[in-house]
Amino acid sequence: MREVTVEITVNGQRRPAAIEPRLTLADFLRERCGLTGTHLGCEHGVCGACTVLLDGAAVRACLAFAVQADGRDVTTIEALAGEDGELSPVQRAFGDAHGLQCGFCTPGFVVSLTAFLRDHPHPSDDDLRAALAGNLCRCTGYQGILRAARLAADAGAGR
């Protein structure tokens, strides 16, 4: 099968590559860019661990082929903290509210919530539940995650 040439801007850096069309965006980020913060849980769109921002919109990186991101901007979990390593308000809230245990699902939650709060800076608890329903966590029982989301929203993470 013919390879295709793409250039994807990942966290502000241009990444030209020759790839097989079947390479998912998630595998491109992990294997070609070495950005392993984007986690792969189910690889068929159920768990949300691989959520990234594509032109600013939260999407599942396992449900897009890298070739579909040609010429576009991708932001991963690696770019959410400041350049000096200071955590983003959403990241900090996950720490402060014990919104993680093993941390496997955390990048997906943090990226999803970052996009959601940007678009909905004053969410209700129900809004937050609906927004996070597309991400699965197998250890926290979600209460800590919801507290973290509330904390981030109240701290003005989306404003």
Added chain:
Amino acid sequence: MKPSAFDYHAPSSADEVVALLAELGDGAKVLAGGQSLIPMLSLRLASFGHLVDIGRITELAGIEAAPDAVTIGAGTTQAAIETDAAVAAAVPLLARATPLIGHFQIRNRGTLGGSIAHADPAAEYPAVALALDAEIEAMSPAGCRRIPADRVFTGFWSTALEPDELLVRVRFPVWTGRCGFAVREFARRHGDFAVAGAAVAVRLGADDTVERCSIGLIGLGPTPIRATRAEAAATGQRAPIAAADVGALAVADLDQVPSDLHGPAEYRRRVGAVMVARALTAAVAEAADA
């Protein structure tokens, strides 16, 4: 969990798409938002030699509102439909069904045309298109044709679209007068495909009598289904109507209700009856207040 290899095509116009589809034949599949197709490829439930990506074709995306209908390009994302003021005002049933599709991350990629063409009987858009008597416009190298929604869904994951046809837009007629619209579905978890559901539109006359009623059933057969006997039974009743009886009638004739680990057919049938009753009650109440 990795798709098998394929050749990738990214044509820049609908004309190019249908020319490619005609040339490549059965080995080609249209890739829209990919939110159903890519999982199927990853799970190797399907494989194609060629994917034709329509995601960059701007002429396929967009929402046009006219007094009698709202016409939406096949490539329009569910997220765009969800936030469009014209859709919310003119085709409320479509607007209200949209947040029930997957999760917001899915709706950022998933498209109207993809959802209709994939034709999952448990999906929202096919049932809404059916309930509202939408028209699907299909393009092939021979030209365009319009297919009424009740002739689109031919079987499980199957439509009347020919292999060289591209779904280009969907036309949703605007209901006017004292109307009400509701979608109700039951799912195990938020964002899951519904165990059963119903999309309902009603119009009341000045005396609160149901003049027109459409009921689209979700997840209760190999295709979305119009509950025509129940619609007829509701029509002519005065608000508030005997919704539970209409719900029971809506599922009475169904003979291909799916059965799986989420529930046997008899359970789905009962849930479906309740969803019809709830959606109908809500729609009639809204119309009565209009």
